[in-house]
Amino acid sequence: MPITINDTPHDLxxxxxxSLLDFLRSHAGLTGTKKGCDHGQCGAxxxxxxxxxINSCLSxxxxxxxxxxxxxxxxxxxxxxxxxQQAFLRHDGFQxxxxxxxxxxxxxxxxxxxxxxxxxxxxxxxxxxxKLTGEEIRERMSGNLCRCGAYANIVAAIRDVAGENA
Amino acid sequence: xxxHCKQDAPDERNVLDSTKQGVLGEPLERPEGLLKVxxxxxYAAEFDAESCLEGVLVTLPVVRGTIxxxxxxxxxxxPGVVAVIxxxxxxxxxxQGMAGEAPFQxxxxxxxxxxxxxxxxxxxxxxxxxxxKHLSVECNADxxxxxxxxxxxxxxxxxxxxxGDLAHAMTQAAHSVDATFTTDGHASxxxxxxxxxxxxxxxxxxxxxxxQMLKFNRAELxxxxxxxEKQVRLIAPYVGGGFGSKLGxxxxxxxxxxxxxxxxxPVRVVMSRQQVFQTxxxxxxxxxxxxxxxxxxxxxxxxGHEARVSNLPGExxxxxxxxxxxxxxxxxxxxxxxxxxxxxxxxxxxxxxxxEAVGVQTVEQAMDMLAEKAGIDPVELRLRNIPERHPxxxxxxxxxxxxxxxxxxxxxxxxxxxxxxxxxxREGEWWIGSGVASAARIHAVVEAKAxxxxxxxxxxxxxxxxxxxxxxxxxxxxxxxxxxxxLSLDDVEVRLGDTDMPPGSGSGxxxxxxxxxxxxxxxxxxxxxxxxxxxxxxxxxxxxxxGFALWENEKKSIAEVLDGKAIEEIGHFEPxxxxxxxxxxxxxxxxxxxxxxxxxxxxxxxxxxxAFGFGRVLxxxxxxxxxxxxxxxxxxxxxTESLLFDPTDGHxxxxxxxxxxxxxxxxxxxxxxxxxxxxxxxxxxxxAKGVGELGLxxxxxxxxxxxxxxxxxRVFAYPMTPDRVLAAMPDK
Ligand code: FES
Ligand code: FES
Numbered sequence: 001m002p003i004t005i006n007d008t009p010h011d012l013x014x015x016x017x018x019s020l021l022d023f024l025r026s027h028a029g030l031t032g033t034k035k036g037c038d039h040g041q042c043g044a045x046x047x048x049x050x051x052x053x054i055n056s057c058l059s060x061x062x063x064x065x066x067x068x069x070x071x072x073x074x075x076x077x078x079x080x081x082x083x084x085q086q087a088f089l090r091h092d093g094f095q096x097x098x099x100x101x102x103x104x105x106x107x108x109x110x111x112x113x114x115x116x117x118x119x120x121x122x123x124x125x126x127x128x129x130x131k132l133t134g135e136e137i138r139e140r141m142s143g144n145l146c147r148c149g150a151y152a153n154i155v156a157a158i159r160d161v162a163g164e165n166a
Numbered sequence: 167x168x169x170h171c172k173q174d175a176p177d178e179r180n181v182l183d184s185t186k187q188g189v190l191g192e193p194l195e196r197p198e199g200l201l202k203v204x205x206x207x208x209y210a211a212e213f214d215a216e217s218c219l220e221g222v223l224v225t226l227p228v229v230r231g232t233i234x235x236x237x238x239x240x241x242x243x244x245p246g247v248v249a250v251i252x253x254x255x256x257x258x259x260x261x262q263g264m265a266g267e268a269p270f271q272x273x274x275x276x277x278x279x280x281x282x283x284x285x286x287x288x289x290x291x292x293x294x295x296x297x298x299k300h301l302s303v304e305c306n307a308d309x310x311x312x313x314x315x316x317x318x319x320x321x322x323x324x325x326x327x328x329x330g331d332l333a334h335a336m337t338q339a340a341h342s343v344d345a346t347f348t349t350d351g352h353a354s355x356x357x358x359x360x361x362x363x364x365x366x367x368x369x370x371x372x373x374x375x376x377x378q379m380l381k382f383n384r385a386e387l388x389x390x391x392x393x394x395e396k397q398v399r400l401i402a403p404y405v406g407g408g409f410g411s412k413l414g415x416x417x418x419x420x421x422x423x424x425x426x427x428x429x430x431x432p433v434r435v436v437m438s439r440q441q442v443f444q445t446x447x448x449x450x451x452x453x454x455x456x457x458x459x460x461x462x463x464x465x466x467x468x469x470g471h472e473a474r475v476s477n478l479p480g481e482x483x484x485x486x487x488x489x490x491x492x493x494x495x496x497x498x499x500x501x502x503x504x505x506x507x508x509x510x511x512x513x514x515x516x517x518x519x520x521x522e523a524v525g526v527q528t529v530e531q532a533m534d535m536l537a538e539k540a541g542i543d544p545v546e547l548r549l550r551n552i553p554e555r556h557p558x559x560x561x562x563x564x565x566x567x568x569x570x571x572x573x574x575x576x577x578x579x580x581x582x583x584x585x586x587x588x589x590x591x592r593e594g595e596w597w598i599g600s601g602v603a604s605a606a607r608i609h610a611v612v613e614a615k616a617x618x619x620x621x622x623x624x625x626x627x628x629x630x631x632x633x634x635x636x637x638x639x640x641x642x643x644x645x646x647x648x649x650x651x652x653l654s655l656d657d658v659e660v661r662l663g664d665t666d667m668p669p670g671s672g673s674g675x676x677x678x679x680x681x682x683x684x685x686x687x688x689x690x691x692x693x694x695x696x697x698x699x700x701x702x703x704x705x706x707x708x709x710x711x712x713g714f715a716l717w718e719n720e721k722k723s724i725a726e727v728l729d730g731k732a733i734e735e736i737g738h739f740e741p742x743x744x745x746x747x748x749x750x751x752x753x754x755x756x757x758x759x760x761x762x763x764x765x766x767x768x769x770x771x772x773x774x775x776x777a778f779g780f781g782r783v784l785x786x787x788x789x790x791x792x793x794x795x796x797x798x799x800x801x802x803x804x805x806t807e808s809l810l811f812d813p814t815d816g817h818x819x820x821x822x823x824x825x826x827x828x829x830x831x832x833x834x835x836x837x838x839x840x841x842x843x844x845x846x847x848x849x850x851x852x853x854a855k856g857v858g859e860l861g862l863x864x865x866x867x868x869x870x871x872x873x874x875x876x877x878x879x880r881v882f883a884y885p886m887t888p889d890r891v892l893a894a895m896p897d898k
Binding site: 015017018022025026029030031032033034035036037038039041042044071072073075076077078081085086088089090092094095096097098099100101104122134135137138139141142143144145146147148149150151152153154155 | 199790836
């Protein structure tokens with residue numbers, strides 16, 4: 001089975017060394033997903049695989065046979081940006097923009113994780129559903145580095161999307 | 167046509183305060199933002215080129231030596247491998263900012279551990295990476311006595327600043343402080359690794375590269391390759407952060423270019439994160455002695471700041487630690503002395519706010535110690551020591567918001583004044599305290615050109631090779647033009663990052679906005695003159711707003727005035743005497759609240775306020791973001807960032823983002839920014855200074871002072887990691 005990226009099927013690469021990240025950027029022509037470290041240390045390459053966020057640099061493309069991948073291009077476009085993309089724009093949640101696709105993919109999936117009740121290091125009561133506090137958001141987003149230092153605005157953008165609860 | 171201005175005197179006209187559009191300074195969204203949030207902005211490695219080859223740099227684990235042979239055959243048979251580039255023109259180091267000439271060549275002469283020495287080119291990245299690992303390189307190593315430790319070599323002294331007799335002032339002082347601090351090295355760690363994609367058509371070279379200063383970079387690359395400048399075109403519309411690391415060209419750009427020229431095909435080279443850490447630029451570690459002598463009222467009578475930094479042999483750059491110490495505080499008896507130790511660690515160069523990023527925070531800790539000795543509130547002590555005139559050069563300040571920043575920052579933060587005693591508040595395991603520090607950063611402007619065209623439909627186009635490295639250039643240049651030409655930001659198109667366009671200043675030293683903004687301003691002044699001429703009126707009688715020309719009681723659309731013909735001007739700004747006749751700088755104040763764990767020594771920054779005055783604010787949103795970025799860097803600088811070099815072979819041990827700790831989301835609390843509007847007529851024709859670095863100049867000192875206020879640990883080494891805090895924690 002091929003891999004599906006943003007609803008379009010692609011054949012997997014012949015070379016088993018190709019990471020999912022390089023596959024997206026070099027083979028599928030989707031350069032919105034960024035490479036910041038290639039070692040799972042920065043989050044710039046975050047994409048959604050079957051709805052769950054992963055670092056695409058840490059995963060080989062050939063292991064994604066049959067998977068559904070959503071990249072930043074799949075979340076929205078300049079003509080119809082997603083809610084999270086618009087919030088980042090409104091709150092200036094970026095500067096150079098290089099970590100931004102990863103932050104946005106990560107944030108989009110992260111809110112679903114909180115809604116699904118997944119706990120984090122910032123969760124006090126593991127039995128109760130986690131609250132959408134600033135501390136929860138910061139902890140869960142800590143895998144996405146931003147050297148420009150746009151964190152304060154990123155958190156504001158995420159809270160904006162999360163609405164009242166945050 | 168072109169409008170030129172070499173600014174020899176302050177420009178008090180404040181033209182931008184009499185224009186009518188009202189777009190300048192507004193907190194508008196970045197015009198390129200939509201591309202960035204949707205992943206459609208294209209960075210250096212992301213341009214499409216048919217049959218582009220991939221190159222991977224080969225580095226050597228040797229401190230010093232000479233390459234004797236490279237066995238190309240060892241990899242040429244591997245699948246996909248196309249070439250091994252060992253050209254003598256390969257560069258071994260990155261160029262320093264504004265060098266404008268080739269950096270160190272040839273790469274075959276190795277001066278530090280991890281220096282790139284060759285480039286392997288293959289059909290795919292995976293093939294090139296594999297082959298690069300297998301390339302066999304013979305090196306005649308000469309490592310035995312290569313000095314690696316800055317503290318054990320004799321240092322070169324730079325010219326000191328000496329006034330009066332500091333030693334004597336120290337003996338006469340009612341209160342004095344004599345303290346020695348250390349700061350560890352820092353990495354820029356821009357999120358986009360250094361990357362270049364080069365194409366050669368037999369005559370000329372086109373390179374998409376991740377660079378901050380294209381005018382200089384073009385000269386550096388041409389010189390490196392023995393080409394003429396006009397044979398080289400650089401393109402960088404988006405740059406994924408720079409922070410000094412992309413001021414000069416580095417090895418991937420030269421390597422990709424040489425390979426493209428040799429092979430006649432496009433070649434892309436992207437450094438690995440480890441290569442970026444090991445070969446680009448480090449901020450030097452520093453050892454700093456600060457001496458303060460004061461009278462019984464806490465007024466400084468003596469000020470001393472001496473610093474030792476390091477660099478490779480042959481490098482002119484020395485971390486300018488004392489830069490703001492020249493003018494921040496008074497004291498008639500002064501001694502400022504910088505020295506450079508020559509060691510074989512990777513090149514030291516500019517990392518965001520070179521100098522002040524490590525030089526202000528130590529002075530600010532010493533000021534805190536003085537406040538305690540003198541029994542004076544730390545904010546008040548600073549207010550008392552703001553000098554009338556430049557203390558060493560006896561010239562006036564152009565404009566300075568330091569006192570206002572201290573006062574308004576204190577009030578926004580909720581600073582409790584009065585003398586302080588540590589350990590006043592405890593919450594469970596955590597000691598809570600607060601601290602203050604002043605901010606200061608020198609001002610610079612650099613020659614810049616920009617072309618502005620008014621198109622027949624009445625919209626405008628701004629063109630310059632200036633870059634936007636996250637700083638907001640697209641927005642602010644559009645806003646300057648919009649303000650001058652009476653257009654909304656939507657009606658101004660800004661094109662950046664291409665050496666085919668007029669050369670701007672480049673992004674560096676916080677001078678991009680004021681320098682290029684002034685070039686755009688000048689071009690627009692010329693366009694306003696032309697419009698007035700077409701209407702047969704004086705330029706001073708012309709107002710432009712919302713696409714219309716207004717004069718007396720008349721009104722005509724700009725498009726109508728143009729009558730189907732575009733008009734254009736090139737603005738050419740040059741720094742002149744105005745920045746020499748005055749002490750020109752940006753100032754501010756930081757306030758931080760921290761919690762320090764009594765048992766582990768861990769420090770958490772709980773909140774931080776920064777108040778800044780940096781001339782005219784061109785876009786309140788992007789300016790605030792620059793300040794937020796700087797303050798975030800303060801947290802890393804204070805608590806976690808440290809380059810760790812192996813003492814036996816000088817290699818950088820923590821050469822990635824897992825081991826070199828930049829602040830992450832959870833390290834950064836809500837940050838408050840107070841912008842104090844100011845007009846600095848001597849700074850630039852648009853009365854603006856810079857803000858990209860100010861937010862990092864001193865704030866780590868506020869955190870250090872807050873740690874002391876919280877738990878009584880006075881830590882003299884940055885970063886203040888838990889072990890260091892714990893070791894300084896008093897028993898009781
Ligand atoms: S590129 Fe994948 S985590 Fe950094
Ligand atoms: S916006 Fe530049 S790294 Fe986050």
